[in-house]
Structures are given as structure tokens and as C-alpha cells.
Amino acid sequence: MLLHHYRFAPDETLFDAETFRRELAGTRSPIAPFKAALRAIQSRLDERFHAGADVRDLVHGRAWCLDQLLGVAWSLHDWPDDGVALLAVGGYGRGELHPHSDVDLMLLLESDDDTPYREGLTAFITLLWDIGLEIGHSVRSLSDCEREAEGDITIITNLMESRTLAGPESLREAMKSRIAPGRMWPSDHFFEAKWQEQISRHHRFNNSEYHLEPNIKSSPGGLRDIQMIGWVAKRHFGSQRYEDLVANGFMNDAELRILSQGQAFLWQVRYALHMLAGRAEDRLLFDHQRTIAELFGFRDTPERLAVEQFMKRYYRHVTALAGLNDMLLQHFDEAILRGGERLETTSLNERFEIEGGYIKARNRAVFRDHPYALLELFLLMAEHPEIEGVRADTIRLIRDHRHLIDDLYRDDAQHQHLFMSLLRSSGNVARQLRRMNRYGVLGKYLPEFGQAVGLMQHDLFHIYTVDAHTLRLLKFIHQFRKPEARNEFPVAAALVHQLPKLELLWIAGLYHDIGKGRGGDHSLLGARDVERFAERHGLSSRDTRLVSWLVENHLVMSMVAQKRDITDPDVIGEFAVLVGDETRLDHLYVLTVADINATNPTLWNGWRASLLRQLHAETKRALRRGLDNPLDREDWVRETRGEARSLLATVGADIGRVDRLWESLGEEYFLQYAPSEIAWQTMGILAHGESPLPLILISAPTDDMSDGGTKVFIHTRSVDDLFAATAAAMEQLGLSIHDARIATSSNDWTLNTFIVLDDQGRAIRDPGRIEEIRAHLVEELDDPDDYPQIVTRHTPRQLRHFRVPTEVLIEQDPANERTLLELTAPDRPGLLARVGRIFMEQDISLSAAKIATLGERVEDVFFITDKAGAPLTDPERQQRLRERLIEMLDVAG
Numbered sequence: 082m083l084l085h086h087y088r089f090a091p092d093e094t095l096f097d098a099e100t101f102r103r104e105l106a107g108t109r110s111p112i113a114p115f116k117a118a119l120r121a122i123q124s125r126l127d128e129r130f131h132a133g134a135d136v137r138d139l140v141h142g143r144a145w146c147l148d149q150l151l152g153v154a155w156s157l158h159d160w161p162d163d164g165v166a167l168l169a170v171g172g173y174g175r176g177e178l179h180p181h182s183d184v185d186l187m188l189l190l191e192s193d194d195d196t197p198y199r200e201g202l203t204a205f206i207t208l209l210w211d212i213g214l215e216i217g218h219s220v221r222s223l224s225d226c227e228r229e230a231e232g233d234i235t236i237i238t239n240l241m242e243s244r245t246l247a248g249p250e251s252l253r254e255a256m257k258s259r260i261a262p263g264r265m266w267p268s269d270h271f272f273e274a275k276w277q278e279q280i281s282r283h284h285r286f287n288n289s290e291y292h293l294e295p296n297i298k299s300s301p302g303g304l305r306d307i308q309m310i311g312w313v314a315k316r317h318f319g320s321q322r323y324e325d326l327v328a329n330g331f332m333n334d335a336e337l338r339i340l341s342q343g344q345a346f347l348w349q350v351r352y353a354l355h356m357l358a359g360r361a362e363d364r365l366l367f368d369h370q371r372t373i374a375e376l377f378g379f380r381d382t383p384e385r386l387a388v389e390q391f392m393k394r395y396y397r398h399v400t401a402l403a404g405l406n407d408m409l410l411q412h413f414d415e416a417i418l419r420g421g422e423r424l425e426t427t428s429l430n431e432r433f434e435i436e437g438g439y440i441k442a443r444n445r446a447v448f449r450d451h452p453y454a455l456l457e458l459f460l461l462m463a464e465h466p467e468i469e470g471v472r473a474d475t476i477r478l479i480r481d482h483r484h485l486i487d488d489l490y491r492d493d494a495q496h497q498h499l500f501m502s503l504l505r506s507s508g509n510v511a512r513q514l515r516r517m518n519r520y521g522v523l524g525k526y527l528p529e530f531g532q533a534v535g536l537m538q539h540d541l542f543h544i545y546t547v548d549a550h551t552l553r554l555l556k557f558i559h560q561f562r563k564p565e566a567r568n569e570f571p572v573a574a575a576l577v578h579q580l581p582k583l584e585l586l587w588i589a590g591l592y593h594d595i596g597k598g599r600g601g602d603h604s605l606l607g608a609r610d611v612e613r614f615a616e617r618h619g620l621s622s623r624d625t626r627l628v629s630w631l632v633e634n635h636l637v638m639s640m641v642a643q644k645r646d647i648t649d650p651d652v653i654g655e656f657a658v659l660v661g662d663e664t665r666l667d668h669l670y671v672l673t674v675a676d677i678n679a680t681n682p683t684l685w686n687g688w689r690a691s692l693l694r695q696l697h698a699e700t701k702r703a704l705r706r707g708l709d710n711p712l713d714r715e716d717w718v719r720e721t722r723g724e725a726r727s728l729l730a731t732v733g734a735d736i737g738r739v740d741r742l743w744e745s746l747g748e749e750y751f752l753q754y755a756p757s758e759i760a761w762q763t764m765g766i767l768a769h770g771e772s773p774l775p776l777i778l779i780s781a782p783t784d785d786m787s788d789g790g791t792k793v794f795i796h797t798r799s800v801d802d803l804f805a806a807t808a809a810a811m812e813q814l815g816l817s818i819h820d821a822r823i824a825t826s827s828n829d830w831t832l833n834t835f836i837v838l839d840d841q842g843r844a845i846r847d848p849g850r851i852e853e854i855r856a857h858l859v860e861e862l863d864d865p866d867d868y869p870q871i872v873t874r875h876t877p878r879q880l881r882h883f884r885v886p887t888e889v890l891i892e893q894d895p896a897n898e899r900t901l902l903e904l905t906a907p908d909r910p911g912l913l914a915r916v917g918r919i920f921m922e923q924d925i926s927l928s929a930a931k932i933a934t935l936g937e938r939v940e941d942v943f944f945i946t947d948k949a950g951a952p953l954t955d956p957e958r959q960q961r962l963r964e965r966l967i968e969m970l971d972v973a974g
Contacts, residue, residue: 096122096146102153111157115150115212122146123180127356136349143178144169148246151186154208155247158201164191165198166248171217174242179348180355181362183217184209187243189252190222215361223252227259230266234274237266238312268317272417276410279309290399291549293537297347297354298363302399304351306406307344313413331412333477336405343402349377350395365395384600389537396535396546404519408480411439412473429461440465441472448482452490455482456499456526459517463508471516479520486525497618500526504584511555514591518552529595529610536598544681547594553679554590554672561671572694573674576667585624588614589631589672608633631668634659638673642692644903644931644942647699648753648822650717651896656696657703666704670697686842687782688790688819718748724756729763738767745826749897749928753822754834762794762832769796775862777855781846790819790836791845793854797862799829804927805917807835810861814854815840818913821930887970889963893952894944899928900953902943902962906970912939915969923962924948 096118105114126139148169155167168174171185178184188202195202202220209216221229230237240260245253262268283301286292290302298304314320318329323340326332332340353373354362362369374391381387415437424437432447432454433440440462447454458479462468471479490496504510517523524531533547545553558577560566566574580586588611596606608629615625637659645652660666673693678685722743729739742763751759761780769776775797782791795807804823811818820836839845845854890903906912913932920927924947931942946952953959 092142092145095125095142096149098149098153101150105153111154111208112211115154115208118150119213126180130352130356136345136352139352140177140179140348143180144173144176147173147178147184151184151209151246154205154212157208158205160201160248161197163249164252165189165202166250166252167246168253169244169246170239171242174239174244176244179351179361181215181358181360182355183215183361185239186216186218186246187240188218188220189226189248189256190220191252191255193222193224195220195222223256223259226256227265230260234266234271234278237271238275241312241315262316266316268313269417271316272313272413275309275312276414279306279410289545289549290403291396291537291546293544294364294366295395295399296364297350297395300399302343302401302403302406304344304347306402307340307347310340310406310409313410313417317413317417326409331416332409333481335481336409336477339401339405343398343405346394346398353377385598389598392537393535393546396537400519400535404480404521407519408473408476411470411476415473429465433458433461435465435468436472438467438469439472440468440470440475442475442478445474445478448478448485452482452485453493453495453499455479455486455522456496456503459513459522460499460503460506462516463503463506463510463513466508471520476520479522483521483525486522491526491528492617496526501584501618504587509559510587511552511559514555514587515552518548524548527591527614530591532599533595533597538597545679547597550679551591551594554593554675555587557675557678558586558590558671561675570674570690572697573671576671580668580671582624585628585631586668586671589628589635589668590675592628592632593635593672593676604633604635627665627668630665631672634669635672635676638669638693638696639677642696643689644940646753646897646929646931646944647692647696649897650714650752653696653699653703657700658708660700660704661708663701663704666697666700683842686790686819686838687844688836688838691790692820714748714752718751721751721754721756721759725751725759725763728756728760732760732764734764734767739763742766745828745830746824746832747827750824750832753824753929758792758834762796762834765794766796773863774859777858777862779851779855781851782844790838791851793835793837793858795831795833795835795858795862797831799825799831803831803833803862805914805921806862807833807858808913808917810858811835811837812914813861814857816845816854817842817932818930819932821927821932823927823929825926887967889966891953891959891963893954895952897944898950898952899944899946900959902945904939904941904943904966904970906939906941908939912970913941916941916943916966919962919965919969920945923958923965925953925962926950 101114101118105111108114122143126143130136130139151167166189168187168189169176169185170187172178172182173185188198188205190198206216206218209218226240230240237260240256243253243256258264260266262271266274282299282305286296286300288301290300292300296303310326311320311323314323314326314331318325320326320329323332323337327334327337350365350373351363353376354365354369357369357372365373370392371388374387377391379387379390382390419437422437426437427435428443429435429440432443432451434443435441440458442448442454442458451457458471458475462471503513506513514523517526518530518534524534530548530551533551536547537543538547543550561570561573561577563574577583577586592607592611592614594603594607595610596603599606611632612625612629615628620628637656641647641652641656645656647653660669670693674685674690677689726736726739730736754762762778765776765778775795778792778794778796780792780794793811797803804821808818816837816839818835818837820834822834824832826832837845845851887907888905892901892903894901904916913930917927920943926946926948927943928946929944932939953962
């Protein structure tokens, strides 16, 4: 496996230079023959790719063909002497060319004076452009190379990867001597600069190889990480082959196989990407994932889509490459940057010591002689936060001995005790579990977790693989323990310190999604798995019941908060019965907040935080009252009215006018709103008087509130299509509706409240922006005849690759005498407005709505009645509504 220079046997079936020269001699212009040759070369390479040829032969083969073509092109021009040479640099210098890779060239001059060559160089470059080559080129003298390379790590890296294509090789040799490590960029400076370059590059990808649309070149574990190893090896060791690193003891044969197989797989994917896109493309976009999966022979199964199988293979390769990159760079750091240092050593026990801040095995036989040390090492790191990481030779020992973790190992009481001691540690448990996963230990010790490594779900909601999401969830739980979490996650930060056994939350987090990808309900599968874990690790029956319940119900709190009317005391009562006690409630709340944040960074916003906080508080109140003594609806209404009246009296409101207004409002209104909201709305209505314009009240969360949404209250005459018009107007303002409470008084006035966020998922607080929203809504809603038509915008590219069929579930809500309609559909602008129009067509009234956008789809819940306020019980009418929604929304998608 070559680092920077390649050997490719001449292949005249790909390109015959002599035949081409003869054809060229019989033409007036060389452009057409060159273009035809390029097309023929690529066509032959593509045919071989489809036939299953080794991608390495294709990548090197294209570079060899370009070498021949460029040699011919160079010979068409007269060069006055030997003072100029044509060099391949960068990836082309390594002999690697994918179908649409840039052909990186350097025209190297012996002298700073380019006058004798200027005409020839211009003609040569123009020819390359005319024949359609995507070239990147530079013209440099030897002194230019020396000066520019000294100040730019990218330039010297490109020059290191150079080959002479035409002209005297002596020029490149002279250039190499000028940029040698003895004159500039000694290997320690070079390594440190390239390492910082990699750190910055990884940071752009959130330091994760797990992304929905990864960049196979630049993401962690991508081709750049392989090249990074080669660059450092060449600069420090003068190596030309990766095998030299094995000979030097920096890599072993197994690691060389990981590198070689990983590079071959990524090259295969990159070749396919270029071929399908028709251009240089390194992003594994949804546009191409399904096609490549099929091209590579993956087929859908009942358990998993072909694209998910393909992406799992991708993630496993890049995870292995990222881990190898980590280990080798750590090795280089120790040999290159710290090779001359005298490192302080602290003994931890007979097996491990800290050397230069990194934990190290005290002898190479430690894991062979003491297999339990494979777990002990991570426990020691949790107990000693001053340890920065693991020494490279110890990482290799871990990788070489992890095969010792088998069924007998897992059943050993000593090993089980060590793993539980890690979970019970007061240190950064999440970090150590991530390290265990990176080094392949966690999936060995917990085989059920190993099955989830690299497992993706092909949607826009779950943007990480199951293992990456799980470890992110644990990271959030750890973050809740830090003082700074009190600002962003005040409830979770308070609760996490009150949980008596935090290890139970670590366990529930580890297992909450572990059943995915196996068919069936993953929550039930995970609950069974965690019960077996608990039994094997000696948890009490009480603790076992708690972790099993948490795994089985880990989605429930989020679903109730986002899809149910949590202002309804019956909903709170049902949820309280399900939860049963405050211990379960507190664990579930922390797990839910961590789960949402770890699923997708865009999901957590002030409104979701507000919903969960309210559900937690109301459920805790219900539990403290006792499940046998629930607060009934009449009590709830009476208490709410009493508190609201007291607030209004405090500010001098005319209580007689208040009572007369309230006479037209039904019981439902006082169930939906808090006393403070009722007081705010009542004062606004009374102050608005007889104005014919709609009353629009807008309330933003106060500065001291860490979450919540901006409330928009609309009081106007009840007219058809009002909900659709309101949704359209808010869309025009760039607002997203997250909750809607629709109420109508007995004299046909609306009392509609919407919770809105901006396009970044934030509450609107700016007074100027709030006034702009209010004025726009008044203007749009003042005359029903002027309600704007919804403008359908372009559907985002990513959404086009997710076929989310519209699903409509209709069921009854007898306690509230209304019908519940649950809608799952592809997300798109104007969706709520379309739904509102369908309700208008079908003579349906909306009383409340819960809006949830989950990646590429929405899961909205609407509480509806007919125009008379009765639930929709007629099956035929329900079917007409269902068919109309599906017809309208599927066509709109």
C-alpha cells in the first residue's frame, strides 16, 4: 500500500499513447482527439467499475492515463531548454485520480525569469482547458517554492506529493532539497501544524464521523485522516509505503489491513459519487445514498433498508479509521513532539501508571495476564480526572486483546463488578463509555450495544447512528451535573443531583434505543435486554423494575407533552397513573430531555422545554395529591377563575365587566389557560372595546425565563378560514406555529392563542419585531375577503428523498366531547394553512392543535368538532375527511 508514489503497469487497453500520437498527427487541431480520448478512458474505467474491478486499479489507472495524455500534450510545444518541468502535485501527485478529481499541476521553473517559457506555458494551459480537463495549476520557480512552502503548510504538503510528468527530473530533486526537513518544517513543526489542521477540520463536523450526509473526504474517519498519517510518515520517516510504518513499529499488520480496506471502501464510494453526480462530489448526499446502496448490491429486508445496511458499513469503516487515526497520531505525538521529553510518571497500581498525563500499561502482558484490566483501565480514568487519555501503545494493547471479552468474560462476577463500579463512579462516566466504544470494548462487553454500532435510520429526524446518539445522550446527562447547566436546563440540572442512584440513569440511557434495527418495538426489546443486564449485574428487583420501565416508556413523556392537551386534568391524571411515583417521573424527565437534545440539535427549543417542564410540574402535583384524589375539572375551573379574578382586582379591573365577558366563555376556556394568561387576555379584550379591527396581543417570555415561546392571542369575529389565514400570515412572517388553542365564545368571538418561534427555533423578544408581527396580522385578518392565497415554496432538497406518506388517525376524546385527529405528513411550507382550508371545506371547527416537526415529517394533533360543537362520530364523514387530507397533502408534497 503506497503513500505517495504509485506503480501502475502500462495498460494499452485503457490508453495506447503511440496509437494516439499517430491519430493526432493526421488532424489539424488536437482538441477533438484529446476530448475523444478522455471520454473513451473514462468510459472504459466506468465499465470496469460496474464489472467489479478493484477500485485501486481504476484510481491509479486514470492517473496513469492522464500521465500519458499530458506527456503527449507537453510534447506538442517547443521548450527552449531544460529549465522547465511539469509536475503532478497533491492527490494527482500521489497517483490518485477519481472520475472528476482536479488534475493538480505545477509548472516548475529553474529561474525566476519566466520570459523564455511564457508563450509555451500559456499555450499548454490553454490546451488543457480547451480539451475539458479540470486542472488546478501553479507556475513557480525553485525560489518561489522555497519561499512559499516555508510560510504555508498546505503548499509544502502539496510539494511533498509531487511527481515529474515531463521535463528534467533534476528540477524536482532540486526543489525537494530546498524544502527538506533540515531546511524548513522539521517533522515536529510539520506534525503539530497538520494536527491542528485536522483538529480544525474535525471541529467543522462536530468531531463526529456520524452524520446523515457525511463528507467522505473531510469528515472524521474520512480520506483526509488516512492522508494525514501518510503526510506525517513521509515527513518524519521519509516513508514511501505504509508498510514502512509496520517495519518501524508504528503500525501492525492488522492496523495496516484496517487502513487498506478502509481506503479501498472509501475510494469505491467516492468513485461512485463522482460517476453518479457527474462532477467532483465528496458529500454522501441523500440524492446518492440509495443509488449507491443498490449499486453495491444491498437489498431491502423486513428489518432494514438497503440504504441503512450500506450506511452501516460506511460508518463501521470510518469509525475504525477514526480510531486508528487517533491511535497513530497519539503515537506520533509521543515519538515526534515528546520524544525527547522526560515524562513524569505516577504509579496507579501494579498494572497501570500515568506517564506524561496519559494512562499506560506497565507491561505488554497486562491484558493477557489480567483480562479484567480491560475494564479496570476505564474505571481508573473515571476516578482520576487528571488523566488526559491513553498512551498509544496501550491503545494498541487494548485493540489486540479485546477478543478476550467473550461470554465467559461477561459472566465473570469480577468483571461485572468493575463495570458497575464505573457506572457508579463520580467521574465523567459518559466520556469513559465513549472511549470504550472508540476502542471497541463497549460493543464486546455489551454485544447488544455492539449490534447498534453504525446503525442509522434513514430520515432527517435521527441525524446520528444509534450508538452515537446513545453516547450523546449520556454526555448530556453528564452536562446536567455541571453548574452552568442550571441556566439552560434548570429542571434537569436540579433533578439529576437528587437521583439516589445515578447509575440507573446511565443504564437506562445505554439501553433506551438498543433494540432498534431488530424488527418489532425497540422499546420492548430494549426493556427485555436491560432486564437481562440487571439480572447479570446483580441489581435489586426494585432497581431492575425502574430501568426496565424507563426503557420501555422512554418516549412517553415527550409524546404526551407534544401530542396531548396537557392543560386537560384528565390527561395529567392518566399520565400520573402511568408514571406511578415521583422517582420514576424525575428519572424519566431527565432521560427525556437528554434524549431530545441528543437526537437532533434543532429539536430542543424553548417551547419544548416549556411543555416538558409544565408536564413534569403538573404531574408531580397530581402525584402529591394522591392518585386516589385527583383534581377534577370543576375544581380546576373554579380555582383558575378565582386566581384570575384576584389578579384582575389587583390591577383595578371592573369586575362586573369581567364577569359579563366571562359569561360567554365556556368551561373549556378556563381549562386551557393559566390564571395569568386569562387576566392578560381579559384586560386586552376590555381595553379593545368596540373596535372593528382584530385584537392581537403578543407576549414574549420575559428575560428571566429560560424557555417558552412567544404567545400570539387573536380576538376577532369567528369567520370561516380564519385558522388557515392565520397560519398563512404567520408563514409569511417566517414564524413556525408550535401550539394552537382555538376557542369560540357563545356569541361567536374567537379566543385563539398560538405559540410561535422564529426560523431558528427561538422566541421573539425584540419589541420592534413584535410590533411588526402585530401590525401584519391585523392587516391580513381584518377582512376575510382579503385573506392571502398560500404560496407554495420550493421543497428543500433533502425532503425530496424521504417519502413520508400522509397518514391520518381519527379517534374520539369522550372526556372532552371532541374528536382527536393525528396527522403525519411530509413537512412543507403552508401545511397548516392547507389543513385549515380542508377543515373549512368539511365544516369542521378546530378547538386546539399540537404541532410537532420531526426532521422531514410533521406529527400534528388537532382537536376538532363539527360546527355545532359535537364530535365527529359518523364513519363516512371521518373517511371523507381522511381521504381529503391525504389527497391534498400528498399532491402538495
